[in-house]
Amino acid sequence: MEGTKLENQFQKETLRLETFSDGVFCIAVTLLSLEIGVELKTDATNSDLFHLLIQKWPICLAYIISFVNVLLAWIGHHSLFKLLRKTNNSVLIINGLLLMLVALVPFPTKTLGLFLQTGALKTAVIFYTAYFVVVSLAFRLLWHAATCNRDLFISGVTESQIRPTTRNENIGLVCNTIILAAAFANPWVSLALSFAMWIYWIASE
Amino acid sequence: MEGTKLENQFQKETLRLETFSDGVFCIAVTLLSLEIGVELKTDATNSDLFHLLIQKWPICLAYIISFVNVLLAWIGHHSLFKLLRKTNNSVLIINGLLLMLVALVPFPTKTLGLFLQTGALKTAVIFYTAYFVVVSLAFRLLWHAATCNRDLFISGVTESQIRPTTRNENIGLVCNTIILAAAFANPWVSLALSFAMWIYWIASE
Amino acid sequence: MEGTKLENQFQKETLRLETFSDGVFCIAVTLLSLEIGVELKTDATNSDLFHLLIQKWPICLAYIISFVNVLLAWIGHHSLFKLLRKTNNSVLIINGLLLMLVALVPFPTKTLGLFLQTGALKTAVIFYTAYFVVVSLAFRLLWHAATCNRDLFISGVTESQIRPTTRNENIGLVCNTIILAAAFANPWVSLALSFAMWIYWIASE
Amino acid sequence: MEGTKLENQFQKETLRLETFSDGVFCIAVTLLSLEIGVELKTDATNSDLFHLLIQKWPICLAYIISFVNVLLAWIGHHSLFKLLRKTNNSVLIINGLLLMLVALVPFPTKTLGLFLQTGALKTAVIFYTAYFVVVSLAFRLLWHAATCNRDLFISGVTESQIRPTTRNENIGLVCNTIILAAAFANPWVSLALSFAMWIYWIASE
Numbered sequence: 001m002e003g004t005k006l007e008n009q010f011q012k013e014t015l016r017l018e019t020f021s022d023g024v025f026c027i028a029v030t031l032l033s034l035e036i037g038v039e040l041k042t043d044a045t046n047s048d049l050f051h052l053l054i055q056k057w058p059i060c061l062a063y064i065i066s067f068v069n070v071l072l073a074w075i076g077h078h079s080l081f082k083l084l085r086k087t088n089n090s091v092l093i094i095n096g097l098l099l100m101l102v103a104l105v106p107f108p109t110k111t112l113g114l115f116l117q118t119g120a121l122k123t124a125v126i127f128y129t130a131y132f133v134v135v136s137l138a139f140r141l142l143w144h145a146a147t148c149n150r151d152l153f154i155s156g157v158t159e160s161q162i163r164p165t166t167r168n169e170n171i172g173l174v175c176n177t178i179i180l181a182a183a184f185a186n187p188w189v190s191l192a193l194s195f196a197m198w199i200y201w202i203a204s205e
Numbered sequence: 206m207e208g209t210k211l212e213n214q215f216q217k218e219t220l221r222l223e224t225f226s227d228g229v230f231c232i233a234v235t236l237l238s239l240e241i242g243v244e245l246k247t248d249a250t251n252s253d254l255f256h257l258l259i260q261k262w263p264i265c266l267a268y269i270i271s272f273v274n275v276l277l278a279w280i281g282h283h284s285l286f287k288l289l290r291k292t293n294n295s296v297l298i299i300n301g302l303l304l305m306l307v308a309l310v311p312f313p314t315k316t317l318g319l320f321l322q323t324g325a326l327k328t329a330v331i332f333y334t335a336y337f338v339v340v341s342l343a344f345r346l347l348w349h350a351a352t353c354n355r356d357l358f359i360s361g362v363t364e365s366q367i368r369p370t371t372r373n374e375n376i377g378l379v380c381n382t383i384i385l386a387a388a389f390a391n392p393w394v395s396l397a398l399s400f401a402m403w404i405y406w407i408a409s410e
Numbered sequence: 411m412e413g414t415k416l417e418n419q420f421q422k423e424t425l426r427l428e429t430f431s432d433g434v435f436c437i438a439v440t441l442l443s444l445e446i447g448v449e450l451k452t453d454a455t456n457s458d459l460f461h462l463l464i465q466k467w468p469i470c471l472a473y474i475i476s477f478v479n480v481l482l483a484w485i486g487h488h489s490l491f492k493l494l495r496k497t498n499n500s501v502l503i504i505n506g507l508l509l510m511l512v513a514l515v516p517f518p519t520k521t522l523g524l525f526l527q528t529g530a531l532k533t534a535v536i537f538y539t540a541y542f543v544v545v546s547l548a549f550r551l552l553w554h555a556a557t558c559n560r561d562l563f564i565s566g567v568t569e570s571q572i573r574p575t576t577r578n579e580n581i582g583l584v585c586n587t588i589i590l591a592a593a594f595a596n597p598w599v600s601l602a603l604s605f606a607m608w609i610y611w612i613a614s615e
Numbered sequence: 616m617e618g619t620k621l622e623n624q625f626q627k628e629t630l631r632l633e634t635f636s637d638g639v640f641c642i643a644v645t646l647l648s649l650e651i652g653v654e655l656k657t658d659a660t661n662s663d664l665f666h667l668l669i670q671k672w673p674i675c676l677a678y679i680i681s682f683v684n685v686l687l688a689w690i691g692h693h694s695l696f697k698l699l700r701k702t703n704n705s706v707l708i709i710n711g712l713l714l715m716l717v718a719l720v721p722f723p724t725k726t727l728g729l730f731l732q733t734g735a736l737k738t739a740v741i742f743y744t745a746y747f748v749v750v751s752l753a754f755r756l757l758w759h760a761a762t763c764n765r766d767l768f769i770s771g772v773t774e775s776q777i778r779p780t781t782r783n784e785n786i787g788l789v790c791n792t793i794i795l796a797a798a799f800a801n802p803w804v805s806l807a808l809s810f811a812m813w814i815y816w817i818a819s820e
Contacts, residue, residue, distance in 0.1 A: 016637070016693065022221070023641035026228035031649065034236065037312060040319040049325035053316070053332060060788070075297075078221065084713040092690075093817060100682045103645045107652055120664035124380045127668060144342045202298060227426070231433035235513045239441065242517060245524040248460060254530035258521070258537060272510045280502075283426065432631070436638035440718045444646065447722055450729040463726070477715045485707075488631065536776060572633035612708060 017095065018081050024099045025074040028106065032063050032070075035110050062113030062128075065084060065194060066105055072201055073102060073139070076172070080143060080165060085154045090145035098138040105131075128195075129180040133199035136172045143169045168204075175200075222300065223286050229304045230279040233311065237275075239266050240315050245278060267318030267333075271310055274337060277406055278307060278344070281377070285348060285370060290359040295350035303343040310336075330392035334385040334399075341377045348374045373409075380405075427505065428491050434509045435484040438516065442473050442480075445520050454462040472523030472538075474513055475604060480540060480612075482611055483512060483549070486582070490553060490575060495564040500555035508548040535597035539604075546582045553579045578614075585610075632710065633696050639714045640689040643716050643721065647685075677728030677743075680809060683722055685745060687816055688717060688754070691787070694757060695780060700769045705760035713753040720746075733807050740802035744795040744809075751787045758784045783819075790815075 036059050038052045077098075087095075108131040115124035143165060146152055153162075175197045183190035220288035241264050243257045282303075292300075313336040320329035348370060351357055358367075380402045446469050449461045485526075494501075518541040527535035553575060556562055563572075585607045593600035651674050653667045692713075699706075723746040730739035761767055762777060790812045798805035 027645040438640040
């Protein structure tokens with residue numbers, strides 16, 4: 001009885017952190033849409049509005065890229081915390097850092113969307129891809145902090161259940177670094193590589 | 206015992222996805238209101254403000270239409286997931302696509318509200334109604350992905366419980382396509398058909 | 411066993427609606443703060459910024475009034491749904507209408523804050539107070555729809571548990587109507603009455 | 616049986632308040648990011664955008680400071696409510712006041728970020744640090760209201776479990792007051808003290 005109560009207490013701890021984290025992911029992903037809109041032109045004709053909407057493709061593309069990236073990060077966060085039954089200070093702090101980065105995703109997204117058709121395209125793509133290198137670095141650190149202390153894991157989790165997540169975090173970090181490196185050579189190749197990585201994640205999930 | 210635990214684990218999986226989806230619906234619906242406001246005029250008289258507020262009717266109408274559409278989509282999402290006990294890759298990806306569309310509803314809503322009294326009315330209504338055709342298409346695809354694999358359903362769900370949802374998804378897609386077609390002929394008829402569809406949904410719920 | 415399962419199913423139904431409603435209340439209340447901010451003046455001195463901040467009192471006052479009003483509405487919504495174990499169509503639809511009104515609270519709040527120091531003060535206060543008459547009317551309707559069907563109530567709820575909520579909803583509607591009427595005579599008296607009503611609610615809770 | 620049901624009822628009461636509070640913390644923290652963005656310059660070169668991004672450091676710094684402050688407040692709120700099993704009027708009202716302050720954190724954050732490089736630096740830092748003195752005062756009041764009535768605590772909570780929270784709330788209030796006092800002497804020393812306090816909290820957690 002006492003044991004069950006303790007176990008439940010532990011589970012509740014992680015649960016509240018997961019719920020809070022989910023909230024940040026959820027709000028960050030929905031706030032992305034706030035940037036997208038057309039300005040009122042009171043004398044607009046039907047074809048004017050049509051062209052105004054068509055011209056919004058760069059910001060819509062940036063929105064789609066960020067939405068998928070944050071959603072994949074959420075799935076990663078989920079599969080990581082599924083294995084934990086409690087947290088310690090390091091996990092809490094690195095998770096806080098990760099949430100801070102996730103909440104700020106609208107900033108690089110806006111930058112990418114606004115400058116995709118300007119002469120500053122390369123800087124915009126480098127800034128955007130570098131941002132996600134930092135995000136995947138925070139994920140890798142979070143997982144490192146968790147695996148340092150096997151006491152945090154749900155009882156019965158074995159090495160063979162931990163290893164796939166370690167591999168995923170490593171691959172994510174390497175892929176994002178390659179995408180960043182590609183941005184220095186050619187921004188469009190870099191964005192194409194992002195799409196390729198998604199297909200890999202979705203297929204391997 | 207083992208079986209119950211497994212069952213619970215499965216339920217928790219769906220639960221977290223539902224909670225996340227609910228969050229996106231909830232935030233999208235509340236963010237719609239951000240666009241509505243009057244500009245400060247420091248020398249405004251009482252009748253000035255009265256007229257400023259009255260002139261806000263197009264954006265308020267667009268807000269109401271979108272609020273009801275998103276709420277109906279949420280109810281549909283709810284009744285769909287109520288039958289599932291776990292998810293697979295296809296359901297996860299199509300649900301992600303659906304959430305991306307829901308989160309972006311403020312964009313067509315703003316466009317509709319801003320251009321309702323301009324010469325670009327027809328384009329605005331076509332854009333808005335076409336957007337919801339895509340939303341109902343995503344719903345239909347989600348349901349298709351779910352019904353392809355009967356293993357995803359809660360044990361005991363029968364054909365006769367699945368069929369009404371299939372019918373609803375089909376009707377939704379057909380209705381939204383008719384509303385879009387009407388927009389090409391007459392934007393106001395199209396908006397009136399939206400109202401008629403709501404009454405149908407509410408009565409049939 | 412079968413009975414317990416059914417009962418749980420019913421509770422889960424209400425729970426998800428309550429969670430969604432809580433989300434709308436929660437986001438509406440937090441979005442109110444988005445309107446408050448000072449514009450950058452790059453050549454500002456310390457006393458310039460001090461005066462800029464002091465001049466923000468009308469929007470801060472409007473924020474405080476709306477925050478308390480939405481919080482009281484949330485408490486009312488909570489105590490209302492605490493008695494229900496399931497919902498029907500009327501309750502769902504009126505609740506949807508109520509959420510639509512709650513989500514739009516930032517609009518009258520902004521209007522009040524912006525025009526509090528202009529010649530349009532009276533119109534702003536009338537608009538604001540009339541808005542909350544509509545909100546309390548929606549609450550009264552929601553409660554009416556719930557009490558029409560005793561089957562919706564948790565088993566064991568008696569007349570004497572239902573009556574206080576009925577009385578509260580009625581008092582709320584009457585109070586808000588008086589506050590609106592007062593706004594036609596004197597806007598400041600109207601706002602003072604709002605404060606008085608809060609003290610009544612808090613004391614009677 | 617009756618006792619367990621009552622106990623559960625009490626727990627649910629606190630739970631819903633905690634969930635609502637979590638929501639406000641979560642949204643407030645994510646909304647902070649909305650202020651950060653660069654304006655479109657259609658003729659921007661790569662180095663233009665680079666310099667535009669670099670110039671955003673003050674608002675990014677303000678974002679990081681506020682994110683950590685709100686996250687620490689959330690952890691404090693969490694550890695405080697963990698000990699309570701039900702609430703009374705005073706706790707509800709003071710918690711409402713606290714949420715109102717948390718939801719408004721974007722206002723002082725924006726002010727700090729915008730005026731960090733202007734002549735109004737001192738006023739901006741004083742406003743920001745004074746705001747968090749008020750926040751920690753609200754926390755201290757909330758804890759005072761809770762400890763006044765031992766009936767609110769989970770059965771089995773002892774003096775030795777209550778004392779650390781009392782000490783933390785007192786230290787928080789004193790630290791924030793010192794940080795405010797330092798802002799009158801030197802704004803940068805004040806911000807440095809904020810960082811030092813975080814390290815203290817993280818180490819002592």
